[in-house]
Amino acid sequence: MQALPLDFRKLRVGYWLGAALLLLVAAVLAGLIHPLGGHRVYVPPSVWQLPLDAAWSLERMVSAYILSLAFSISVGMYIARNEKARKIILPILDILQSIPIVTFFPAALAVAVRLFGGGRLGFEIGAIILIFTSMAWNMAFSVYESVRMIPRDMLEAAESFGIRGLQKFVTLLLPACVPGLLYNSIVSWAAGWFALSACEILQVGNQSVPLPGLGSFLAEAAQSKHHAIELNLLGVAVLLGVILLLDFFLWRPLAHWAERFRNELTVSTMTRGGTGVAGWYQHGAIPRLIVRSVLLPLNKGVNWAVARVHGSAKRLVLPRVAPPAPLLRAYEFLQRMIGWLVLAAIVICGGYYCFAVVHHHLPALAWEIPAAIGSSFLRILLAYVLSLCWIIPVLLWARTRPRAMRLLSSLAQTLAGMPPIALTFLVVGLFVHHLQFGPRWGVELAGLVLLMNGVQWYVLFNMIGGISRIPGDLVEACGAMGLSRWMRFRRLLLPAILPSLFTGTLTAFGGGWNTLIFSESIAYQGHYYSVLGIGWLLDVASSGSNPPIASGVPLPAGQAKALLLAGVACLIVVIVILNRLVWKRLQAWAADRFRIEY
Amino acid sequence: MLMELVNVSKVYQTDGPPATILADVNFAVDAGQFVCVVGQSGCGKSTILRLINGLLPVTTGKVLFKDKPLSGINLQCAMVFQNFALLPWLTVQQNVMLALEARGMELEAAKKRAAFYIDKVALDGFENAYPRELSGGMKQRVGLARAMAVEPELLLMDEPFSALDPLTSINLREELLDIWADPNLAVSTVVMVTHIIEEAVEMADRVVLVAGRPGRIVADIEIAMPRPRQKHSEQFTRYVDSIFSLMAEC
Numbered sequence: 001m002q003a004l005p006l007d008f009r010k011l012r013v014g015y016w017l018g019a020a021l022l023l024l025v026a027a028v029l030a031g032l033i034h035p036l037g038g039h040r041v042y043v044p045p046s047v048w049q050l051p052l053d054a055a056w057s058l059e060r061m062v063s064a065y066i067l068s069l070a071f072s073i074s075v076g077m078y079i080a081r082n083e084k085a086r087k088i089i090l091p092i093l094d095i096l097q098s099i100p101i102v103t104f105f106p107a108a109l110a111v112a113v114r115l116f117g118g119g120r121l122g123f124e125i126g127a128i129i130l131i132f133t134s135m136a137w138n139m140a141f142s143v144y145e146s147v148r149m150i151p152r153d154m155l156e157a158a159e160s161f162g163i164r165g166l167q168k169f170v171t172l173l174l175p176a177c178v179p180g181l182l183y184n185s186i187v188s189w190a191a192g193w194f195a196l197s198a199c200e201i202l203q204v205g206n207q208s209v210p211l212p213g214l215g216s217f218l219a220e221a222a223q224s225k226h227h228a229i230e231l232n233l234l235g236v237a238v239l240l241g242v243i244l245l246l247d248f249f250l251w252r253p254l255a256h257w258a259e260r261f262r263n264e265l266t267v268s269t270m271t272r273g274g275t276g277v278a279g280w281y282q283h284g285a286i287p288r289l290i291v292r293s294v295l296l297p298l299n300k301g302v303n304w305a306v307a308r309v310h311g312s313a314k315r316l317v318l319p320r321v322a323p324p325a326p327l328l329r330a331y332e333f334l335q336r337m338i339g340w341l342v343l344a345a346i347v348i349c350g351g352y353y354c355f356a357v358v359h360h361h362l363p364a365l366a367w368e369i370p371a372a373i374g375s376s377f378l379r380i381l382l383a384y385v386l387s388l389c390w391i392i393p394v395l396l397w398a399r400t401r402p403r404a405m406r407l408l409s410s411l412a413q414t415l416a417g418m419p420p421i422a423l424t425f426l427v428v429g430l431f432v433h434h435l436q437f438g439p440r441w442g443v444e445l446a447g448l449v450l451l452m453n454g455v456q457w458y459v460l461f462n463m464i465g466g467i468s469r470i471p472g473d474l475v476e477a478c479g480a481m482g483l484s485r486w487m488r489f490r491r492l493l494l495p496a497i498l499p500s501l502f503t504g505t506l507t508a509f510g511g512g513w514n515t516l517i518f519s520e521s522i523a524y525q526g527h528y529y530s531v532l533g534i535g536w537l538l539d540v541a542s543s544g545s546n547p548p549i550a551s552g553v554p555l556p557a558g559q560a561k562a563l564l565l566a567g568v569a570c571l572i573v574v575i576v577i578l579n580r581l582v583w584k585r586l587q588a589w590a591a592d593r594f595r596i597e598y
Numbered sequence: 599m600l601m602e603l604v605n606v607s608k609v610y611q612t613d614g615p616p617a618t619i620l621a622d623v624n625f626a627v628d629a630g631q632f633v634c635v636v637g638q639s640g641c642g643k644s645t646i647l648r649l650i651n652g653l654l655p656v657t658t659g660k661v662l663f664k665d666k667p668l669s670g671i672n673l674q675c676a677m678v679f680q681n682f683a684l685l686p687w688l689t690v691q692q693n694v695m696l697a698l699e700a701r702g703m704e705l706e707a708a709k710k711r712a713a714f715y716i717d718k719v720a721l722d723g724f725e726n727a728y729p730r731e732l733s734g735g736m737k738q739r740v741g742l743a744r745a746m747a748v749e750p751e752l753l754l755m756d757e758p759f760s761a762l763d764p765l766t767s768i769n770l771r772e773e774l775l776d777i778w779a780d781p782n783l784a785v786s787t788v789v790m791v792t793h794i795i796e797e798a799v800e801m802a803d804r805v806v807l808v809a810g811r812p813g814r815i816v817a818d819i820e821i822a823m824p825r826p827r828q829k830h831s832e833q834f835t836r837y838v839d840s841i842f843s844l845m846a847e848c
């Protein structure tokens with residue numbers, strides 16, 4: 001199978017894929033052996049539990065990621081090649097991508113528990129689905145865009161040489177997706193870690209069920225009576241350690257390898273200079289020994305299997321014989337009818353159900369929704385502007401310093417994955433209790449810091465890309481014309497980064513809406529703090545009690561559902577309007593007006 | 599007759615009114631001929647190649663290959679693209695072998711065949727290089743090797759030298775003519791699209807001139823000159839001038 005670009009003999013990735021697979025199998029086995037059911041309500045966090053917690057969290061992340069990969073490749077490829085499906089699926093993906101994941105929680109959990117029972121397995125699968133909802137959408141978009149960006153002559157060449165079916169998928173479509181998919185995988189992993197704490201403490205009725213993991217460790221540490229700060233910092237350190245290890249062992253070698261799938265010769269900010277483990281094992285004897293004795297045989301097996309599948313699939317490719325036209329038309333008609341019927345059934349039944357619930361059970365709290373969304377929006381806007389205030393000067397300073405740029409990019413990738421719960425404890429402790437800002441402004445300030453953590457890394461991420469794409473000759477030309485610093489900023493640098501700034505805005509606001517639920521509704525050491533906002537309202541609605549803590553007053557089941565539906569519906573409307581009418585237009589305008597091309 | 603276009607027209611369905619690209623195109627290619635299709639950019643000459651290959655369906659009329667009407671991709675043709683269209687993640691050898699694998703050729707045989715044609719285009723030693731490591735001329739050699747490796751009965755070339763610098767394109771043109779003239783190599787019939795008239799007169803047995811909107815064939819000129827052709831000869835200049843004046847008339 002020399003011609004397969006995914007030749008596992010040549011890929012270092014093969015080793016890591018194999019290792020990931022082993023890890024997954026081990027985790028599944030462990031999950032089966034582990035007794036189901038008997039979930040705890042509150043267990044004081046134990047330090048000795050930490051390595052196991054980290055392993056559990058990693059297992060959930062890996063499982064959710066594999067699910068996301070499968071989803072994004074199949075759906076992305078499908079909508080890239082099917083125009084009708086695209087018209088329906090793209091807007092749905094667009095909405096799914098920009099609404100806060102917490103709104104999926106009740107539904108995802110209900111599905112998992114229905115299918116797999118209310119024991120440990122059901123909750124585990126529920127948690128994995130929740131993490132999946134924070135990972136999958138941007139990856140699907142990237143597959144779709146990558147396939148659409150394949151140059152026309154390349155597709156024509158493949159077609160004219162009779163390359164189709166699996167061979168086309170493996171040699172053309174899939175490789176074309178690799179760079180975009182990898183970049184988005186890194187973003188998705190950050191989003192997954194970010195959502196982890198919320199995904200590992202599941203709300204069943206008004207009871208919270210913590211699954212063993214880093215996220216629940218952090219959440220419990222924040223409530224712990226003793227050594228809260230130490231436990232919190234320890235949890236953060238372990239989480240950072242896991243993120244950095246993954247970066248070194250997985251993402252850097254992968255980014256290095258993915259360079260070859262790039263179509264154009266642009267400077268990549270993704271590789272960040274180092275090659276991580278790829279370079280390390282080339283120089284070390286022990287790592288090489290491990291690779292040779294364990295991973296290489298495993299890799300051979302995978303290779304053999306791939307060759308088999310590829311070979312047999314090739315034999316299955318039949319010459320294209322078109323069925324008679326009337327039959328084909330009848331088939332297509334049937335297919336279309338079934339599609340529309342299913343769609344109509346979903347829309348009508350779903351719409352009726354939602355309407356009935358909202359109509360009969362809407363609590364008085366729902367009248368707060370407009371004010372809540374408004375104030376939440378202002379908070380995100382403030383966090384966004386504050387982020388820009390530090391990011392632009394820092395980037396301008398770092399622009400000519402490659403080391404600083406690489407450091408910033410690492411920082412953004414690592415800290416974007418820091419779950420809010422990891423910061424909540426420290427921030428609330430600082431503003432509310434230590435600096436005595438009081439429950440109103442202290443919580444606002446603490447929430448602002450948390451929001452900035454959810455917003456700024458996306459801005460930074462996108463702007464690093466934008467700034468490193470500014471052509472060197474333009475900078476030189478400005479220097480040669482003797483432009484002052486201010487003039488150079490106003491005439492060259494600012495216009496050149498505007499497109500990526502607005503792209504970043506779109507994702508940053510997505511991140512912001514996602515963070516609200518953690519920044520507007522905070523449980524801290526037996527206290528509960530909240531500010532008026534959609535994050536707080538949704539937290540109340542999805543946990544079914546007001547305030548959303550164990551000692552809160554439970555809302556009647558119908559009311560909680562109605563509040564959640566109404567809140568989510570309003571939020572979706574606002575987000576879609578903002579995206580369509582503001583951010584996308586600004587983005588398109590900037591991308592057109594300030595495009596750099598020759 | 600190896601290939602024949604009979605009363606072919608092509609209409610593109612765009613968002614606006616349908617655009618007629620080609621109308622009443624009739625022309626035939628005999629086995630062993632080297633035919634150049636020339637015309638200004640946008641006249642539909644690249645579309646003709648894609649119709650012959652079956653990449654695009656004709657709107658009316660038909661494409662005959664060995665007297666049989668064509669439907670779908672014609673795997674007995676192979677195309678060389680203007681911008682090479684090599685897969686950047688495959689090596690030279692893998693790029694050349696790709697089409698052979700698609701035809702179900704055994705791995706060892708495909709390797710051997712690929713090595714033979716890589717050698718023919720003077721790229722031996724670069725089998726394991728990736729396209730980005732090659733110059734433009736070398737990339738187009740890979741494109742040529744890939745097309746020849748399937749041993750097509752008809753080789754289609756879409757402005758194959760336009761993206762290359764002048765010196766490289768002169769060399770590659772001469773090599774292509776050598777390959778075409780080599781009785782040991784399978785490639786004997788070529789249809790090449792170009793907008794450079796000198797290139798067409800230097801290489802072709804026949805020059806087909808496409809002009810107008812929609813594009814029609816306005817002239818079909820036999821180049822009766824011995825090979826290798828002297829570019830500075832009076833006869834050569836006369837051919838070039840007459841084609842230029844025909845083009846200007848349209």
